[in-house]
Amino acid sequence: MSGLQSALEPAGEQAAGIHGLFWLMMLVCGAMYLLVLGGVAWTLWRAFRRRRPASEPTIDPPDIGLNRGMLGWAGLIVVGLTVLITASFLVERNIAAARARDALEVRVTGHQWWWRIEYRDPRTGGWIETANELHLPLGRTTRVALGSADVIHSFWVPNIAQKLDVIPGRINLLDLTPTRPGWFRGQCAEFCGVQHAHMAFDVKVDAPEDFERWLAGQAKAAAIPADPVAARGQQVVTGGQCAMCHTIRGTPSTGRAGPDLTHFGSRRSVAAGTLTMSRGAVQGWIAQPQALKPGTMMPPVALSGPDADAASRYLMELQ
Template identity: 50%
Template sequence: MSRRVLGPPALLLLLTGCAGVQSALDPAADQAARIETIWTLMLWICGIMYLLVLAFLAAAIWKARRRLAGPPLAQGQKSDYEQPLLRALNGWVGLTVAGLLVLTIGSFFVDRQLALAEAGDALKIRITANQWWWKVEYEDPTPSRSIVTANELHLPVDRPARIELEAGDVIHSFWVPNLGGKQDLIPGRTNRLTLTPRRIGQFRGQCAEFCGLQHANMALDVTVESPQAFAAWAEHQRQPAPPPTDPRLVHGRDVFIGATCANCHQIGGEAAFGETGPNLTHLASRPSLAAGARPYSRGALAGWIADPQSLKPGNHMPYVATTPDELNALVDYLDSLK
């Protein structure tokens, strides 16, 4: 892990529970590197202009003090500083125009590179933003090999990913700072974004457009891995949940299907086909819970089911009345969904 992304990002991870680093100044993909280039260019130009403003201000104050300390000018007499000041102003206008021209040209070329990002043999992904979680779908020409998961994004290194972005309710914004720039998700419209990761690691994505009460708790765990590791992960995700054999897990599954859980959530291989909430087929393999609100653990899962509003106030998961035994059996079953 790069040294320069420790500190505030690491502290943020401890607070949010979302695995991965978040820094736009530590690019791990082609798109983020190009954005950092224009950011660095802007920093240098604006920094130099700022220092020049301070230098001119200091010079003006110094000359004004000298003029006040000298003899007063006679009527109609011109100051010795008038011509140099006029030349300095003309030079300053030229310098400003040149700086803006460089920024405009640089921005044009970076935007063009981002828009024309190479997407041959791209991994096709559709991400739908909801209040307040992410639905992630990996498309495949064979429908049975498509993958549906939630709040996690896995990408193979050195392969472009063409991501279609949609919103299920209000305007959201998809942003993984280490991999690329922001892209809005607007209801009724499909936007697209290409990411080409170049470094293996875990990164933090988030919604970057205020979308309601729990906007801050709408994170996305992003894992960039080797092609072999990605293929293994994808093949595992295609597998349905194994039918439980332990009596307690069977009881937990029956609670899940018999309660309102199955109306909103889907579990592959079971009679649960809900589309309103996240797909839970491999829930226990995810690093965080409730879109990064907490690191995943059995205790956090139990607390989430028992009282979802205390963990994430305003979310759309209803309270489900269960007895202590039913709750423990349900948590045991969901915790077995690796």
């Protein structure tokens, strides 16, 4: 699974504000740190320079209370804290103000250990479901409603916006306004179980017209396979164990326990970023999910060699 993942390379309005605040804090705190080190060095230099012989009696300096040096240090601390508090307030206000009336509505639900993603269809008002891959229109704000089906997760795309906890029984709103096209990597940033490290997702930022075409394609039902091997694979997938947990629109598969597979083959990864999408990865995941992602809710599916080949070919054709 590839994609840029760095909070130091912002590709969204929210991330850019946080990035600027980070460097301001580094500048202010770094300057204060150097001043403290300078004061310590100056004090030590004066102490060694004025060191008296052991026989000479020492006289304690008079207590003169606060002096100008102490007041100066206090003033620097107050100014530094004021700058940081003001900047933090302004960044948070700008992030909160990003919510536009024409924002794209997306629902993201965290599961152990994958992401259910649903888009509001602008034509029908219904919801278009995918999984483990988030597509965003360039330059437009997307309002993400975050919820959890089990435990606490945390949704984070470092290049585009801040992280936000995903809490059972609560909906948290996060705005994403990407400013640069490309692929980015998101992940769960809150330990949520043994496969927390394998709960990632791809993020694709497209030009608005490309995003609209992609969303219209995702709204369609699965295509009927023309290849006889893939047709056999459709029978295996939709008439067997897979149909109990997965939905493939336009087929008898209507399960809700696992990810929607209607356009599974168009995604870049298998099992929430655990494996790169390929027929071999799909076959391995179907046969031995516990060997690849121990603790996952996906049960092993025992298929013969020809059936496994047919099922993987069918799933890869779900574009």
